[in-house]
Amino acid sequence: MNSSNPPQAAEYGGDEVSAIVLDPGYSTTRAGFAGEDAPKSLIPTYYGKYNANGQEKLIFGDDVFVTPRPGLSVHNPIGKDGIVEDWDLAEKVWEYSFTSRLTGGKPGNPFQNGLNDIPHEELPTEMEVETHEKPLADSPLLMTESGWNPAKAREKTIEVAMENWGSPAYYQARTGVLAAFASGKASALVVDIGASNISITPVHDGMILKRGVQHSPLGGDYISSQIRALFKSNSPQPITITPHYLISSKTAVEAGQPPQAKYKTFPPEKAPDASYRSLLEDRTLSEFKECVVQVWPGPNKLAATGPTGVSNEEMARTTPGRPFEFPDGYNQVFGADRFRVVESLFDAKAALPDPDSPFPAPTQAQTVPELIKASLGGVDVDIRPHLLANVVVTGASSLLYGFTDRLNHELMQLFPGPRVRISAPGNTAERRFASWIGGSILASLGTFHQMWISKKEYEEHGPNIVEKRCK
Numbered sequence: 001m002n003s004s005n006p007p008q009a010a011e012y013g014g015d016e017v018s019a020i021v022l023d024p025g026y027s028t029t030r031a032g033f034a035g036e037d038a039p040k041s042l043i044p045t046y047y048g049k050y051n052a053n054g055q056e057k058l059i060f061g062d063d064v065f066v067t068p069r070p071g072l073s074v075h076n077p078i079g080k081d082g083i084v085e086d087w088d089l090a091e092k093v094w095e096y097s098f099t100s101r102l103t104g105g106k107p108g109n110p111f112q113n114g115l116n117d118i119p120h121e122e123l124p125t126e127m128e129v130e131t132h133e134k135p136l137a138d139s140p141l142l143m144t145e146s147g148w149n150p151a152k153a154r155e156k157t158i159e160v161a162m163e164n165w166g167s168p169a170y171y172q173a174r175t176g177v178l179a180a181f182a183s184g185k186a187s188a189l190v191v192d193i194g195a196s197n198i199s200i201t202p203v204h205d206g207m208i209l210k211r212g213v214q215h216s217p218l219g220g221d222y223i224s225s226q227i228r229a230l231f232k233s234n235s236p237q238p239i240t241i242t243p244h245y246l247i248s249s250k251t252a253v254e255a256g257q258p259p260q261a262k263y264k265t266f267p268p269e270k271a272p273d274a275s276y277r278s279l280l281e282d283r284t285l286s287e288f289k290e291c292v293v294q295v296w297p298g299p300n301k302l303a304a305t306g307p308t309g310v311s312n313e314e315m316a317r318t319t320p321g322r323p324f325e326f327p328d329g330y331n332q333v334f335g336a337d338r339f340r341v342v343e344s345l346f347d348a349k350a351a352l353p354d355p356d357s358p359f360p361a362p363t364q365a366q367t368v369p370e371l372i373k374a375s376l377g378g379v380d381v382d383i384r385p386h387l388l389a390n391v392v393v394t395g396a397s398s399l400l401y402g403f404t405d406r407l408n409h410e411l412m413q414l415f416p417g418p419r420v421r422i423s424a425p426g427n428t429a430e431r432r433f434a435s436w437i438g439g440s441i442l443a444s445l446g447t448f449h450q451m452w453i454s455k456k457e458y459e460e461h462g463p464n465i466v467e468k469r470c471k
């Protein structure tokens, strides 16, 4: 069979089974059935590892957060650039995302991989019968990937899907293209503010314009590192985040007063690894981003002076602050600082210095406006106005309060001529899951049938078929 021939319905079960859409991000992995509105399964991409009776154990899903086991360390199979680093573990995390909530008790699932410690006698008996069936033997799979995922990683992914999971049909699509689809657009400039990365993807007629894809590490994790920098230099005193598992009780205190809490301590041999604490601290930082952090709305940088001669900093100081309470009861009202922690997404010079941060000081080229400029510079002049009229904002970090207002001002300053129009769904789930939702729409389109790579085609052409079919 030639690779341009569509697979026959029978090869992947036709319409009777819903395809599974798997959208693996750096912070969370989303999975669900094509045609549905939202992913049924949402798990952290982080997994836990510890030793029990001399054996290495792994923990997947939300269980990672639950018990501070001795020596429990937390890892991510995806690298900081959003590309898989540890294939074995990426496969296990992804497999857990669909077997735990979607495909249920297939023997290939992690309950029988020795994962998550389900004792053998507690397994449902029917799972023990079909010992040869692979976890996705019945389900076509659509997976998402970043616009800069290298060919090698794409081939490795189809290999995992076809050979290890037994998918009867497979397709791989770029998150940018899918986010555009989710907004009902075949052409768009997609601005994705994620966890490990921010990216700009120009999409034209449903195709990614590769030369215009730009990305930089100034995503949600970077913003968290900026908040940590702020906490260290906070006045009246530096702020330490103590996660809930280290607190046995707390008493309410006045704003800015030292916390009055009883802390739990673990003897060294009982304590979880520092990476566990750090993951739980990140949850508080995420909450802080949702409730306190605010993007200076513009026009112009926070460091600039407004038209009336009053500096924007001064304006920021006079806006009412926002209170936040930490797990140990410490609470404070955050004034202009809440703008400063995120200003470097637009103005690299505004980054708060922190010698301990894993993120080097950002460059201006890594900021959102410069990435957009570079992205448009990489595409045909004729389609630039069309892209600017269809800017799609996605990624959970784009939910930062005021983000789209500032983006709008920045774009109007950068491109005063053409009409700039931003579409950013007000619905949080649509913003967080746009690439999954786009995948759900795509995989359930009748016309999509001819796009699937069938098992037979894979066997005939090898993993390289993904490069030919999934442009």
Ligand SMILES: Nc1ncnc2c1ncn2[C@@H]1O[C@H](COP(=O)(O)OP(=O)(O)OP(=O)(O)O)[C@@H](O)[C@H]1O
Residues within 6 Å of the ligand: 024, 025, 026, 027, 028, 029, 082, 193, 194, 195, 196, 197, 219, 220, 221, 285, 286, 289, 290, 394, 395, 396, 397, 398, 399, 400, 401, 432
């Ligand atoms: N309401 C919010 N306001 C600001 N930031 C938020 C909000 N909700 C979640 N975040 C942050 O968004 C990030 C997760 O974003 P998202 O789910 O888009 O990332 P991802 O797809 O897992 O990662 P990546 O795109 O880098 O692979 C986290 O850093 C989280 O702290």
Ligand SMILES: [Mg+2]
Residues within 6 Å of the ligand: 025, 026, 192, 194, 195, 395
């Ligand atoms: Mg993402």
